[in-house]
Amino acid sequence: MARVWVFGENVDTDQIVPGRYAPYMTSEAELGKYPFIEHRPEFAKQVKPGDIIVAGKNFGCGSSREYAPKALKVVGVGAIIAPSFARIFFRNALSLGLPLFQADLTSALQDGEIVELRLDDYQIVTPHGAYSLPKPPDFVREIWAEGNLVQYYRRHGRFPGQERA
Amino acid sequence: MPHTLAELIIGHAAGREVQAGDLVVVKVDRAMGVDSLTPSIIDVMQKELGVERVHDTDRVAVFVDHVAPASSVATADNQARIRKFVAEQELCHFFDVGRGVCHQVMVEEGLVKPGQIALGSDSHSNSYGAIGALGTGMGSSDIALAWASGHTWLRVPETIVIEVSGQFQGRASAKDLALAVEKLLGADGAAYRSVEYHGVDSFSLASRQCLACMSTELGAKAGIIPPSGEVAARFPVPGWLRVEPGARYERVERVDLSGLPPKVAMPHEPDNVTDVALLDRTPVDVVFLGTCTNGRVEDIHIAASILGGKKVAAGVRMIVVPASSEVLTDTMKDGSLLALMEAGATVGTPGCGPCIGRHMGVLAAGEVCLSTGNRNFRGRMGSPEAFIYVASPATAAATALTGIITDPNTI
Numbered sequence: 001m002a003r004v005w006v007f008g009e010n011v012d013t014d015q016i017v018p019g020r021y022a023p024y025m026t027s028e029a030e031l032g033k034y035p036f037i038e039h040r041p042e043f044a045k046q047v048k049p050g051d052i053i054v055a056g057k058n059f060g061c062g063s064s065r066e067y068a069p070k071a072l073k074v075v076g077v078g079a080i081i082a083p084s085f086a087r088i089f090f091r092n093a094l095s096l097g098l099p100l101f102q103a104d105l106t107s108a109l110q111d112g113e114i115v116e117l118r119l120d121d122y123q124i125v126t127p128h129g130a131y132s133l134p135k136p137p138d139f140v141r142e143i144w145a146e147g148n149l150v151q152y153y154r155r156h157g158r159f160p161g162q163e164r165a
Numbered sequence: 166m167p168h169t170l171a172e173l174i175i176g177h178a179a180g181r182e183v184q185a186g187d188l189v190v191v192k193v194d195r196a197m198g199v200d201s202l203t204p205s206i207i208d209v210m211q212k213e214l215g216v217e218r219v220h221d222t223d224r225v226a227v228f229v230d231h232v233a234p235a236s237s238v239a240t241a242d243n244q245a246r247i248r249k250f251v252a253e254q255e256l257c258h259f260f261d262v263g264r265g266v267c268h269q270v271m272v273e274e275g276l277v278k279p280g281q282i283a284l285g286s287d288s289h290s291n292s293y294g295a296i297g298a299l300g301t302g303m304g305s306s307d308i309a310l311a312w313a314s315g316h317t318w319l320r321v322p323e324t325i326v327i328e329v330s331g332q333f334q335g336r337a338s339a340k341d342l343a344l345a346v347e348k349l350l351g352a353d354g355a356a357y358r359s360v361e362y363h364g365v366d367s368f369s370l371a372s373r374q375c376l377a378c379m380s381t382e383l384g385a386k387a388g389i390i391p392p393s394g395e396v397a398a399r400f401p402v403p404g405w406l407r408v409e410p411g412a413r414y415e416r417v418e419r420v421d422l423s424g425l426p427p428k429v430a431m432p433h434e435p436d437n438v439t440d441v442a443l444l445d446r447t448p449v450d451v452v453f454l455g456t457c458t459n460g461r462v463e464d465i466h467i468a469a470s471i472l473g474g475k476k477v478a479a480g481v482r483m484i485v486v487p488a489s490s491e492v493l494t495d496t497m498k499d500g501s502l503l504a505l506m507e508a509g510a511t512v513g514t515p516g517c518g519p520c521i522g523r524h525m526g527v528l529a530a531g532e533v534c535l536s537t538g539n540r541n542f543r544g545r546m547g548s549p550e551a552f553i554y555v556a557s558p559a560t561a562a563a564t565a566l567t568g569i570i571t572d573p574n575t576i
Binding site for chain 1: 303305
């Protein structure tokens with residue numbers, strides 16, 4: 001079961017991991033301590049593997065820092081659901097194999113409620129009903145199947161969708 | 166069928182005709198890493214991907230600009246690691262502490278050219294659109310793959326055109342246009358899109374760099390300005406790189422420069438834009454002139470024309486960080502930097518300066534900063550309780566003079 005963490009619109013990468021807390025400034029081993037360190041300090045302490053983030057539009061806007069989605073992956077976030085994602089964040093999350101779904105569930109789901117995230121049939125099941133998530137394109141699921149983009153490339157010697165290396 | 170500039174550039178790199186929506190793998194002309202992410206790029210390439218050496222040393226560039234010079238043992242250790250990697254790989258395009266912000270130096274050094282594709286481990290890599298290249302920011306995994314393979318994968322973006330007419334009046338400049346577009350489209354208004362700016366043929370290279378750089382704050386994949394004027398005179402422009410009448414644009418917006426007033430982005434989002442003249446009385450603690458957006462010779466000249474022979478208001482710290490060592494020495498030679506120093510400004514090492522809140526002017530809780538940078542997210546420059554306003558160099562200089570955020574046309 002997954003706890004829902006609801007966030008607003010335009011959650012930027014400085015809110016997710018401020019630049020001062022980058023692995024470059026601290027250490028890679030500490031990254032799991034820093035997601036939302038200033039924006040929502042209880043998050044890193046309470047988040048459990050499999051929890052989901054439900055947010056408003058333009059989630060992850062700002063920096064190219066891959067450690068923003070990585071910090072969320074490190075603490076085990078199971079999926080992020082938002083009506084739209086900033087492009088570099090989307091790319092980085094895809095590279096890391098962190099599932100993102102484009103859907104607006106901010107009014108359907110409550111912060112703190114417990115739901116079931118079903119990645120086999122793309123559903124969020126709650127006591128007040130089930131919500132469908134859009135099925136990701138094949139190339140996205142191919143990356144998830146390998147874990148992340150780098151592992152995909154390492155195994156196949158090419159990018160997803162590319163004919164040959 | 167006619168193509169957008171993004172379709173032309175990506176199509177050229179892919180070796181075939183492409184259109185918006187296509188997923189393609191392209192050769193990367195240059196992939197740039199900055200100190201913030203380069204240690205993780207190295208880790209991904211060597212440890213996770215299992216590739217020891219970069220594919221082509223000539224197509225890699227590495228910069229130490231985000232924390233330059235190092236501010237702590239952790240950053241110093243990471244920079245030492247970067248230098249060791251550069252030496253081992255025999256990388257020929259390495260720019261250490263003091264050379265300046267990657268996006269400025271890439272252009273100064275001719276490491277990106279019109280019609281090319283350049284990636285950077287920094288979101289403002291959109292800046293290369295200033296010279297008609299497709300520049301785009303990516304994270305450690307994508308840059309590591311580009312270093313290892315020489316390629317990347319891209320979805321060909323749809324294009325939004327900003328059709329500019331008229332001439333700036335008074336002290337309005339490219340930054341005010343960029344902020345007006347920010348207000349018009351919003352912080353995600355060009356997400357996944359390419360933005361083309363038409364009608365800016367009279368813009369200098371520096372003004373184009375400011376405009377292209379700010380495309381990032383629209384969420385854009387690229388911001389491209391068709392080469393003309395100063396850019397066409399200074400850089401080789403391939404014949405195929407031109408605006409094709411009839412190209413399919415998703416949206417066209419018109420902006421008239423005549424009558425465009427100086428603009429300011431208020432805390433804590435870059436699209437929270439208003440006219441400087443309409444802002445409530447806002448005293449500042451810090452004025453920061455610099456960054457990849459507005460730390461160039463032209464910007465320092467504008468500030469010096471306002472502050473020369475005068476004094477920065479009591480209680481205001483004015484920090485000037487030239488975008489590159491070339492900007493630093495040029496403005497030292499022509500006296501404009503000295504004019505700012507005599508007015509009471511202090512000067513930092515060329516690089517990103519305090520823009521990312523890591524060093525050289527971190528803000529305290531409650532402090533207000535007027536920055537010529539690009540984004541004003543909460544906590545960006547230090548305390549999450551600080552307030553960042555983003556505006557032009559002219560507005561920054563006028564504000565330094567009065568201590569209150571000031572429309573430069575009123576002084």
